[in-house]
Amino acid sequence: MAMNKKALQSAIALAGVSAFALTACTGPSGGGTASGSAAGGGTITYGTTDKVVTLDPAGSYDAGSFMVMNQIYPFLLNSKPGTADSTPDIAESASFTSPTEYTVKLKPGLKFANGHALTSSDVKFSIDRVVKIADDNGPASLLGNLASVAVKDDSTVVFTLKAGNDQVFPGVLAANAGPIIDEEVFPADKLMTDDEIVKGKPFAGPYTIESYKKNELVGLKVNPDYQGLLGKPANGGATIKYYADSNNLKLDVQQGNIDVAGRSLTATDAADLEKDSKVKVYKGPGGELRYIVFNFDTMPFGAKAADADPAKALAVRQAMANVVDRDAIASQVYKGTYLPAYSVVPDGFVGAIQPLKEMYGDGSGKPSLEKAKKAFADAGVTAPVTIKLQYNPDHYGKSSGDEYAMIKEQLEKSGLFKVELQSTEWVTYSKDRTADAYPVYQLGWFPDYSDADNYLTPFFVPGNFLKNHYENPAVTDLISKQLTTVDKAERSKVLGEAQTAVAKDLSTLPLLQGAQLMVAGKDVKGVDKTLDASFKTRLGVISK
Amino acid sequence: MTTLIEAPPTDGEGLLPIKKKTSGGGLGRYILIRFFLIFPTILILVTMVFFLMRTTGDPITAALGGRLPPEQLQERITAAGYDRPIFVQYFEYLAQLITGNFGTTLSDNRPVSEMLATYGAATLELTINALLVALAVGIPLGLVAAHRRDKGPDAGLRVFAILCYATPVFFSGLLFKLTFSVWLGWLPVAGRATPANELALTSLASPTGIYWLDAVRSGNMAALADVMAHAVLPALALGLLTAGIFLRLVRTNVIGTLGKDYVEAGRSRGVSEYRLVTKHAYKPALIPIITVMGLQIAVLLGGAVLTETTFEWKGLGFQLATYLTARDFVAVQGIVVLLAVIVAVTNFFVDIVAALIDPRVRY
Numbered sequence: 001m002a003m004n005k006k007a008l009q010s011a012i013a014l015a016g017v018s019a020f021a022l023t024a025c026t027g028p029s030g031g032g033t034a035s036g037s038a039a040g041g042g043t044i045t046y047g048t049t050d051k052v053v054t055l056d057p058a059g060s061y062d063a064g065s066f067m068v069m070n071q072i073y074p075f076l077l078n079s080k081p082g083t084a085d086s087t088p089d090i091a092e093s094a095s096f097t098s099p100t101e102y103t104v105k106l107k108p109g110l111k112f113a114n115g116h117a118l119t120s121s122d123v124k125f126s127i128d129r130v131v132k133i134a135d136d137n138g139p140a141s142l143l144g145n146l147a148s149v150a151v152k153d154d155s156t157v158v159f160t161l162k163a164g165n166d167q168v169f170p171g172v173l174a175a176n177a178g179p180i181i182d183e184e185v186f187p188a189d190k191l192m193t194d195d196e197i198v199k200g201k202p203f204a205g206p207y208t209i210e211s212y213k214k215n216e217l218v219g220l221k222v223n224p225d226y227q228g229l230l231g232k233p234a235n236g237g238a239t240i241k242y243y244a245d246s247n248n249l250k251l252d253v254q255q256g257n258i259d260v261a262g263r264s265l266t267a268t269d270a271a272d273l274e275k276d277s278k279v280k281v282y283k284g285p286g287g288e289l290r291y292i293v294f295n296f297d298t299m300p301f302g303a304k305a306a307d308a309d310p311a312k313a314l315a316v317r318q319a320m321a322n323v324v325d326r327d328a329i330a331s332q333v334y335k336g337t338y339l340p341a342y343s344v345v346p347d348g349f350v351g352a353i354q355p356l357k358e359m360y361g362d363g364s365g366k367p368s369l370e371k372a373k374k375a376f377a378d379a380g381v382t383a384p385v386t387i388k389l390q391y392n393p394d395h396y397g398k399s400s401g402d403e404y405a406m407i408k409e410q411l412e413k414s415g416l417f418k419v420e421l422q423s424t425e426w427v428t429y430s431k432d433r434t435a436d437a438y439p440v441y442q443l444g445w446f447p448d449y450s451d452a453d454n455y456l457t458p459f460f461v462p463g464n465f466l467k468n469h470y471e472n473p474a475v476t477d478l479i480s481k482q483l484t485t486v487d488k489a490e491r492s493k494v495l496g497e498a499q500t501a502v503a504k505d506l507s508t509l510p511l512l513q514g515a516q517l518m519v520a521g522k523d524v525k526g527v528d529k530t531l532d533a534s535f536k537t538r539l540g541v542i543s544k
Numbered sequence: 545m546t547t548l549i550e551a552p553p554t555d556g557e558g559l560l561p562i563k564k565k566t567s568g569g570g571l572g573r574y575i576l577i578r579f580f581l582i583f584p585t586i587l588i589l590v591t592m593v594f595f596l597m598r599t600t601g602d603p604i605t606a607a608l609g610g611r612l613p614p615e616q617l618q619e620r621i622t623a624a625g626y627d628r629p630i631f632v633q634y635f636e637y638l639a640q641l642i643t644g645n646f647g648t649t650l651s652d653n654r655p656v657s658e659m660l661a662t663y664g665a666a667t668l669e670l671t672i673n674a675l676l677v678a679l680a681v682g683i684p685l686g687l688v689a690a691h692r693r694d695k696g697p698d699a700g701l702r703v704f705a706i707l708c709y710a711t712p713v714f715f716s717g718l719l720f721k722l723t724f725s726v727w728l729g730w731l732p733v734a735g736r737a738t739p740a741n742e743l744a745l746t747s748l749a750s751p752t753g754i755y756w757l758d759a760v761r762s763g764n765m766a767a768l769a770d771v772m773a774h775a776v777l778p779a780l781a782l783g784l785l786t787a788g789i790f791l792r793l794v795r796t797n798v799i800g801t802l803g804k805d806y807v808e809a810g811r812s813r814g815v816s817e818y819r820l821v822t823k824h825a826y827k828p829a830l831i832p833i834i835t836v837m838g839l840q841i842a843v844l845l846g847g848a849v850l851t852e853t854t855f856e857w858k859g860l861g862f863q864l865a866t867y868l869t870a871r872d873f874v875a876v877q878g879i880v881v882l883l884a885v886i887v888a889v890t891n892f893f894v895d896i897v898a899a900l901i902d903p904r905v906r907y
Contacts, residue, residue, distance in 0.1 A: 045739045211747045216858055219743040239739040244866070248856050251726060251733040258739065393869070428651040428870040436616060 042236030044524070044542050047258040049243045051215045051395065051426050052194070057126070057179040058133040058140075059191040061458075061465055062430060063263065063446045064395075066176055067537045068240065071220055072203040073179030076104050076123065076157075077170050078229045081541045084450035084533035086170040089228040090118070090180070090204070092155075094173075099164030100147070104173075106155040111225055112182045113208040114201040120157040124149045125183035127159075132189060136434035139176035141458050141465045142448070145169065145483065163484045167491070168453045174534075175448030180204065206230050206540045207238060215242045220539070233540035234526055240539075246398050253279055253519050259544060260520040260527060262537060264397035267335040273519050280522060284531025286515035287447040289346050289455065290338070290396065290403075291508045292320070292389075296469040298439040300385050303469065315379030316387075317506035321360040322372035323414045324407060326511055333402045338512040340365060343499050344455050346513040351452040351482070351495030355503035356510065369414055376416060383416040390433075390441035395426035403511075404442060434467040443508075450533040452495050453483060460502050470507040571899060578895050582888050589884035590641065593877055594634055602626035603650060603873035646878035651870040656878035659863065664882065665753025666736060666859030670782065670851065671844045673775050677783025678790055678840070683833070685787075686794025691821050693799055701791060708788030713847050717781040717854035724777060732774050734856040741767040778855040782847045786840045793836055797829030831901055838894030842887045 050064030057069060078089035088094050090110055097103040110118035127149050134140040147160040161169060172178065182202030186192050192200075198212045206228070207220035218240040222233050241258055243249040250269045253261035254276055265273070274281045294317055297304040301312035326340030341347070342354035342365060362368045376383055391404040404421055411417040424432060433441055443466070447454040456479050458465040460472070478498040485491040502508075516535065520527045521544070529541040597603070604620045621627050625636075640647065646656035689701040725733045736742060736755055744767055745751060745758045752758055756775070759768035801807060802825045810820055849861035856862070860879050867875040 043740065211743055213746060217739060217742055217746065219747065239743055241735075241739045243734075244853075244856055244862070245734075248734040251721075252735075255725070255729065255733060257732060257735075423869075424871070425651070425866060425869040428872070431651075 042543075043238060044235045044260065044539065044544060045239045045241060045258040046260045046262055046537075046539055046542070047241045047243055047249050047252060048262045048264075049246050049249055049394065049397070050263050051242065053137060053427060053430055054191060055194045055197045056186070056191045057176065057181060058130045058138045059135045060137055061139040061176050062137070062395075066448070067262075068218060069176075069179050070205070070536050071207045071238070071539055072205045072209055073181060074110070074118070074204040074226065074228055075174050075178045076106075076180065077174040077178070079174060079532070079534040079536065080229060081529040081538055082532050084535075086174045086449065087229060089174070089230070094170065096165070097158070100161045102159040102161065102166075102169055103152075104157045104159070106157075107227060108155065110204060110227070112185075112201065113203045113223060113225070114182065114185070116182050116184050116202075118180065118182070118204050119154045120151045121154075122183050123157045123180055124151050125186075125188065126180045127177070129181075129186065129188055130177050133191065135191060136467060137430055139448075139465075141461070141463060142172050142175060142177040144457065144461060144463075163480060165484045165486050167486065168449065168451050168457075168483060171449035171451055171454070175454075206233050206538075210237075217241055230538060230540050234543035235540070238539040238542075244394065250519075253521070256521055259524045260518055260542060262518050264395075265517060265519065266397055266399045267333070267337040268399075270337055270517055270519070271335055278522060279519050280524075280527075282518045282520065282527045282531055284516035284518075284528075285348070285533045286513060287346060287349075287450065287533070287535050288514040288516070289341055289344070289445045289510060290512040290514070291341070291344070291443060291445070291510045292407075293433070293438075293441050293443050293466055293468055293508050294470075294506065295436060295439050295441075296507070298436050300387065300439070301381075302439065309379075311379045312381050314506070315375045315381050316385055317509065318360065318375040319372040319381075319385075319414075319416055320387075320411065321356060321506055321509055322368050322375060323411055323416065324509070324511065325367045325410055327365065328410070329403055329406055330512055333399050333406055334512065334514070337517070338514040341510040341513040344459065344502050344508060344510050345452045345495070345499055346455070349450070349452045349455075350488075351492040351499075353496045353499055355500045359503055367410070372414055372416055384412075384418045385416065386418045386420065387411065388420045388422065388439050390422050390424065390429075390438040392426055392429045392442055393423045395429070396442065396444045400442065407511075436467075447535050450535065453479070456495075456498055456502070457483070460498075460507060466508070468507065470505065472501065472505055475501045475505065574899050575896055578892055582892050585888045586885055589888070590638070590881055591634070593880050593884065594637060595630075597873050597877050598630065603871075641881070646881070647874045649867070649872050649875040649878075651867065651872040651875065656875055659875065660860070660878060660882050662753070663858065663860045663863050666857060667845070667848050667852070667861060669736075669754045669756065669775070670778055670848055670857055670859055670861075671841065673779035674782035674786065674844050674847075674851075675837070675841075677779045678786035678844075679837075681784065681787035682790025683794050686791040687798060687821055687826065689791065689795040690798035690802065690825070691817065693795075698795075701795070705788040705791040705795075708784040708791070710788075711784075713781050713785060713850040714854050716784065717777070717851060720777045720781055721854075731776055734854075736774050736857055737767065737771050738774075741770045745771075778851050778857050781854070782844060782851040785847050786843060789836065789840065790833060793833055794829055797832055798825045801825040801828050831898060834894060834898050834901065838891040841890045841894075842883075845883050845886065 050067060052065045052068055053060040053062050054065060055068060057073065074090040076089060076091045077086040077094055079085055080087060090107055092105045092107045094104040106120060112118055127143065130138060130140050131143050131146065145161050145163055145166050147162045150158045150160065152158055182200065185200035185202040194212065194214055198209050201208060203209065203223060204226065206223055206226050208223045209218060210221040211219040220238040222237055246265055246269060249261050250265055250273065252258045270281060273279055296302055299313055300316050301307055301309045330336065330338045330340050342357040343352060345352040347354065357365045360371065389404065389408065391400050393401055408419040408421050411419050432438060445455065460470065461476050461479055462471050475498060478494055478501055482491050482494040482498060485494055516531050518527050518531060524542060524544045526541040526543055530536070530538045602621055604624055604626055605617065625633065644657055646660065648655055649659060685701050689698045692698045721733055724731045737745065744764060745755050748758055748762055755771040756768060759771050798821065802820065807820055807824055810824060848859065849864050851857065852859050852861035853865045860883065864876060864879045
């Protein structure tokens with residue numbers, strides 16, 4: 001019975017070798033491999049938790065989709081890295097030729113990656129299509145001031161505007177509504193699937209899509225035919241990797257498996273990464289706004305509720321505005337990486353004021369239970385009111401869960417509300433919210449162009465992006481007025497009036513504003529160049 | 545029959561029982577019966593999944609009930625055909641399944657069959673890796689435990705087996721990530737390959753979706769090493785779950801066999817303990833393991849949901865979690881049905897292997 005020592009050793013060795021057989025034959029861990037591969041081809045890898053809703057410019061108005069569009073589609077106007085000013089991209093010239101006519105002349109010899117020529121007819125097709133499809137998740141609302149598009153010749157397009165001197169129209173052409181697509185590939189009246197788009201190669205931006213696995217991995221190849229403002233990319237190609245979990249995004253950038261981590265790392269992650277010597281944290285001007293949207297039809301006492309009462313519905317919104325403690329959310333949940341927002345236009349933009357600070361709470365930005373109770377009493381609302389509050393767990397960063405747990409706690413602590421908190425994954429969320437599925441819900445906004453108007457027109461005019469059934473002719477007039485006011489001081493004044501009017505109606509409840517944040521390996525260059533007030537991620541400026 | 549088990553004919557050394565044909569029936573008949581049993585099994589599973597998914601009503605109401613105004617909710621239900629009698633829907637669903645049509649996902653409007661094909665390969669790869677780990681860890685350690693019965697190593701290994709089985713995958717997964725990725729930096733944190741290699745493998749002309757296979761087919765050894773590095777932690781986390789069961793099973797069976805008369809006879813003739821364990825007690829102990837292996841496929845596939853989520857291994861389990869969050873019942877139903885079919889078919893093959901090894905299990 002004595003144990004054969006050699007046999008035992010063999011058995012144990014076999015077990016050990018079996019368990020770690022895979023490890024043994026792998027060599028160095030992923031970090032080295034990734035870096036090596038990337039460096040060899042001069043490519044860079046960008047990681048994000050954002051998601052693509054669709055690559056069709058007519059069907060998306062979100063940061064994840066627009067980030068990819070910025071790499072693959074050309075724009076008539078764009079902004080040079082480091083600035084937010086809209087200047088000609090694939091256009092040779094672009095200017096107002098009369099108060100209501102904006103004329104754009106294209107550069108000669110433009111073409112798409114599939115070989116098709118890019119002409120003014122494609123430009124008209126691209127813009128008209130956004131308006132015609134008017135998808136609920138699309139950017140058609142940005143083109144509210146557009147009357148018509150006319151092709152003058154193969155390289156000249158004339159945009160006729162409803163209101164003259166539209167000061168933000170050049171910015172709109174550089175934004176979500178502005179990607180120029182191939183009319184020989186896209187259908188004129190319906191959206192196209194991502195796979196069909198990739199197959200059709202209707203790309204004429206700095207990159208083309210080489211391979212595409214939706215919300216997993218996108219391979220971008222430098223487009224040698226791009227002759228726009230951004231020039232030749234500083235890298236040999238780029239890969240976008242999508243993460244479901246920001247912890248994995250953080251660890252992968254720390255290990256060097258990806259070169260740059262963009263949106264959306266948590267505040268705790270950012271604070272932790274700042275201590276890591278292997279990576280560098282970059283911060284840029286912030287334009288992000290986080291807020292709660294009220295659906296005027298389906299919120300408590302909304303227009304289509306059984307007990308519809310506009311005054312009571314307003315009282316509910318006012319009470320929420322009085323009770324919510326932004327400072328607590330900013331400091332406790334976001335560790336100071338977000339600041340309290342007291343207007344629908346973030347502080348720092350030309351024309352931004354803070355009307356909610358004085359109108360609600362204690363007058364200094366802190367909550368006031370007394371004012372909330374008074375709002376209920378004045379309107380005859382009986383507490384507690386049940387709020388079905390929806391938030392998204394994967395698009396606005398993992399801390400959204402903590403943010404909305406705190407909002408629920410604050411609202412319920414007042415005794416005025418009973419909150420039913422619900423969450424839904426982003427792709428479904430972005431569709432459901434425009435289908436009146438959510439009475440009160442979270443949304444965040446990352447601006448398309450650096451102007452206060454970008455926080456007003458998309459949200460508070462009829463047929464807006466929110467689709468929350470809010471309309472106020474006085475607000476619409478003020479927004480139209482600021483759009484066409486040439487004098488800067490006068491425009492600032494009108495912008496202030498518009499913010500005050502919106503704050504009274506509380507179509508949305510602004511909560512927080514944040515900074516842009518990216519984390520990159522120490523050997524990565526150029527990240528700071530894309531963190532400007534244009535709020536566009538341009539992979540072409542990043543290299544290593 | 546009892547005599548056959550207690551005193552089996554032996555091999556040249558007079559020890560190993562020699563398999564003999566039984567009068568129970570032929571292998572062909574057994575395979576045929578087992579094959580035809582797959583269909584009612586799958587039908588029962590599909591039926592259960594279909595009706596269980598509807599215990600909370602139709603998928604649209606389950607996803608949007610209480611959130612969408614009643615008239616809009618009704619419009620959507622009617623458009624999707626969920627207002628028809630449930631048995632009409634059921635038979636229509638069965639008819640669709642026969643033609644390979646699993647429907648279209650509610651959340652991202654893509655054919656479920658396409659989604660299953662895209663992500664099925666990733667889950668298959670993970671399951672195979674995990675099974676290899678389970679066998680590689682469970683069998684040799686089970687042998688050691690049996691050989692050192694009631695001694696220190698045996699006690700240690702029994703505790704190890706219980707720990708393996710009792711530790712949730714998400715916990716062991718995080719522990720592995722923390723240890724091997726974050727602290728030691730030996731292995732990647734998540735995913736199936738580094739972006740550059742994944743790009744290369746997915747860009748192949750006709751990829752199988754099983755990355756190590758695609759890497760071998762394309763002769764990309766750097767990608768193969770990278771893919772395997774990414775596979776280690778998920779395979780360990782999931783594989784150890786089953787390894788604990790295999791370890792206990794091998795130990796029990798080998799101990800049982802080591803007590804047989806023919807083994808005792810060998811021992812008295814001076815055959816080494818090593819040879820007794822590895823040659824004479826090991827093979828008979830394999831049969832129940834093969835049977836259990838089939839059942840463990842279901843455990844591994846179930847565990848794949850947690851493993852894939854923990855390691856961002858984008859397979860069916862990862863998608864299942866995503867679609868559950870999105871309350872996309874059509875997609876969830878498609879994934880569950882596919883997993884059920886895989887389990888049924890795997891068990892069919894396992895039964896055949898068991899019948900080949902031990903003719904007594906045949907009909």
